[in-house]
Amino acid sequence: MKTINIKDLQPGMFVVGVIRQAGHVRVKNQGWVRNEKGINNLINSGVLEVEIDPDKTLDQSQPETETVKEIAEAPKQDPWHKSVPVEAELGHAVQMYEQAKQLQEKTFLDIKEGRKIDVADFKETASGFIDSVFRNQDALACIARIREKDGYLLEHSLNVSILMSIFAKHLGFERTLIEELSTGALLHDIGKIKIPDEILQKPDKLSENEFAIMREHAKFSHDIVKDSGLGDIASEIAGFHHERLDGTGYPYAKKGEELSQYVRMISIVDVYDALTADRVYKVGMTPIQAFKKLKDGCPHEFDEHLLNQFIHCIGMYPVGTLVKLKSHRVGIVAASNPDSPLQPVVKVFYNAKNMFHVEVRDIDLSDKRVDDELEAAVKPEEFGLDLIKFFRHSMLP
Ligand SMILES: [Fe+2]
Structure with missing residues (x-):
């Protein structure tokens, strides 16, 4: 067996397996690559290195035989596929996010x-x-992870919409359904507009009476979305996002089978984003802490199967999370690694031991030459770091 760069792959070679790839396309069969088209399919799927069996290389001067199996004929896109690198998408994504806020x-x-x-x-x-x-x-x-402290009201709905899109894509939903879920999620808290400002903006704990008024927002959201002419799924997820499986939610106290898969999804996503958000009066939880809290609510409040799916697609260390490495270096998770979720690419910029900034560098923890590993998700406050400033200066093109 021999490992070769994809650029060195020639028609007639027998591919045993994919060794390294940027995307996440599963190449099911071993087999011969018959022609340039087959090689291009592999390149387009993000394959970087393959293992070949030189003993099985075909003599290309011979005519093709029926027994030759073609490898990676039409690779099916899986949920983790990335057609552009994150650096190329970030600028555009920031622009969209800002427009959505407006x-x-x-x-x-x-x-x-x-x-x-x-x-x-x-x-x-x-x-x-x-x-x-x-x-x-x-x-x-x-972008959904790195946010302004006082922007919760605007940013929460955008983040829930983004997370719902990622979640729905992961579950393999059709595009039209993902669109309805994502649009409904954008509007899920729109009913808050009808709640008096002194309750909505109150930094302290709400009184029993104030909380009763606050609960009404889901009802208003339901009506606003229904009136707007969006479909039933959109109004359902807007109206029922605070309902719980055991009937302890609000405002309708629906339970069990009355809550569709879509409502169960948004209730998880909504709580996850609320728990991880920094607010004026509290520092947000790390994703792992938030997942634990959601797990505590299973199976009586949240759908455990869907929660596991959500954790799987978001990951313990989602992109945008501040992490500390064994080497004491601190950085932001810059790219996910679905094949090995604990080995993402981390953009390091700080040393926690010496407490000073270091030259910004991408560390690919899955690279065998890198002798470092994830230690924990940390909070920017622990080190007095301003993530938004870092993001704007170092991550945007
Ligand atoms: Fe809400």
């Missing part, structure tokens, strides 16, 4: 002044998010 602001005003919401704008925003997620989900996932 749309939220405009809509808050529209509703306050009695105008109907413009569904087309939300559909377009959701569609842009989904396109980006299909090109490389790491970009928007990263």
